[in-house]
Amino acid sequence: MKKFVCTVCGYIHVGDNPPEVCPLCNVGPEYFKEVEEDNNEEVSNNILDKVQYKRFIVDNKEKENDVVTSFYLKPVTKEKLVSHKPGQFISIKPIKEEEKSEEVRQYSLSMKPGEDFYRISVKKEDKGLISSYLHDKVNVGEEVYITDPLGTFVLKDSNKPLVFISAGIGITPVMSMLYEALDKNRKVIFVQVVQNSKLQTFKKEIKNLSNENNNLKTVIFYGDPLESDKLGVDYDISGRITQQWIKDNLPKNGDFYFCGPLGFMKLIYDSLKSMDIEEESINYEMFGPSANLANI
Numbered sequence: 001m002k003k004f005v006c007t008v009c010g011y012i013h014v015g016d017n018p019p020e021v022c023p024l025c026n027v028g029p030e031y032f033k034e035v036e037e038d039n040n041e042e043v044s045n046n047i048l049d050k051v052q053y054k055r056f057i058v059d060n061k062e063k064e065n066d067v068v069t070s071f072y073l074k075p076v077t078k079e080k081l082v083s084h085k086p087g088q089f090i091s092i093k094p095i096k097e098e099e100k101s102e103e104v105r106q107y108s109l110s111m112k113p114g115e116d117f118y119r120i121s122v123k124k125e126d127k128g129l130i131s132s133y134l135h136d137k138v139n140v141g142e143e144v145y146i147t148d149p150l151g152t153f154v155l156k157d158s159n160k161p162l163v164f165i166s167a168g169i170g171i172t173p174v175m176s177m178l179y180e181a182l183d184k185n186r187k188v189i190f191v192q193v194v195q196n197s198k199l200q201t202f203k204k205e206i207k208n209l210s211n212e213n214n215n216l217k218t219v220i221f222y223g224d225p226l227e228s229d230k231l232g233v234d235y236d237i238s239g240r241i242t243q244q245w246i247k248d249n250l251p252k253n254g255d256f257y258f259c260g261p262l263g264f265m266k267l268i269y270d271s272l273k274s275m276d277i278e279e280e281s282i283n284y285e286m287f288g289p290s291a292n293l294a295n296i
């Protein structure tokens with residue numbers, strides 16, 4: 001058995017050949033390098049250091065709500081920003097040697113395409129190593145290492161109505177896709193599932209887009225609305241999204257893109273399959289090791 005390291009995210013694969021697709025960041029076998037058994041971790045760390053990472057500075061840091069903070073990143077050098085396809089992510093690792101500098105995580109780019117910065121929006125996980133580090137220690141003016149945009153969860157060309165469905169922090173890739181879809185004048189249904197207004201990431205941004213675009217219909221679910229949350233103003237539906245609601249309200253001829261916790265994604269996937277929606281119209285991203293929802 002050989003050992004291969006993904007030069008993008010650091011995932012280690014054991015086998016005779018590199019995997020077809022990295023289960024963590026979705027890049028192909030060409031991004032894998034073999035690690036010699038008698039060379040230890042240093043080899044993979046050297047590979048990670050050399051190949052893909054660029055120094056970026058935190059140009060702005062904005063609290064979206066109690067758990068999510070957005071970081072606006074610009075290249076340290078004057079080189080032009082590599083443009084992203086909405087839905088893509090970057091891999092990030094801390095720059096300070098003493099601070100977990102070999103830990104790598106992925107964050108989706110959440111901004112409109114064509115900006116002169118990248119925006120990532122990070123949920124602080126309880127006891128989460130890198131999300132806590134970013135929230136608590138990385139301030140405006142500090143640097144991080146990041147890759148160019150990566151990933152295959154991107155909008156396909158089509159004239160079908162688009163449906164975006166997100167739960168929690170799964171909003172980030174679809175937020176960027178929403179901008180692209182509206183730019184292309186596509187008809188969009190945008191479904192966001194969250195607990196309440198305190199935890200609704202991009203609340204104002206989505207409201208503004210909805211006011212400015214007749215071809216955008218938003219549906220906001222609050223699982224646990226606050227007393228001050230107003231039905232019809234802050235949110236549209238109280239409770240969880242269900243298979244019945246999906247069946248009754250979403251178009252059978254749509255292209256679907258969704259992201260969120262695993263249980264939520266499985267519910268969406270099974271609901272779409274029960275409506276006989278074809279696999280090619282069902283697109284999703286996992287915020288962990290990727291898996292095929294058909295087999296879960």
Ligand SMILES: Cc1cc2nc3c(=O)[nH]c(=O)nc-3n(C[C@H](O)[C@H](O)[C@H](O)COP(=O)(O)OP(=O)(O)OC[C@H]3O[C@@H](n4cnc5c(N)ncnc54)[C@H](O)[C@@H]3O)c2cc1C
Binds near residue numbers: 089109121131286
């Ligand atoms: C393609 C892709 C895109 C992504 N995009 C985003 C994004 O846009 N925004 C975002 O916020 N995240 C995103 N993620 C998830 C992100 O990469 C990280 O996985 C996430 O931030 C958690 O990393 P962490 O280092 O904070 O947590 P880790 O340290 O890796 O911990 C992982 C989980 O284990 C739990 N845990 C860790 N240690 C303990 C312990 N001792 N006891 C109990 N529980 C523990 C943590 O609470 C956490 O939930 C994305 C992931 C992928 C693969």
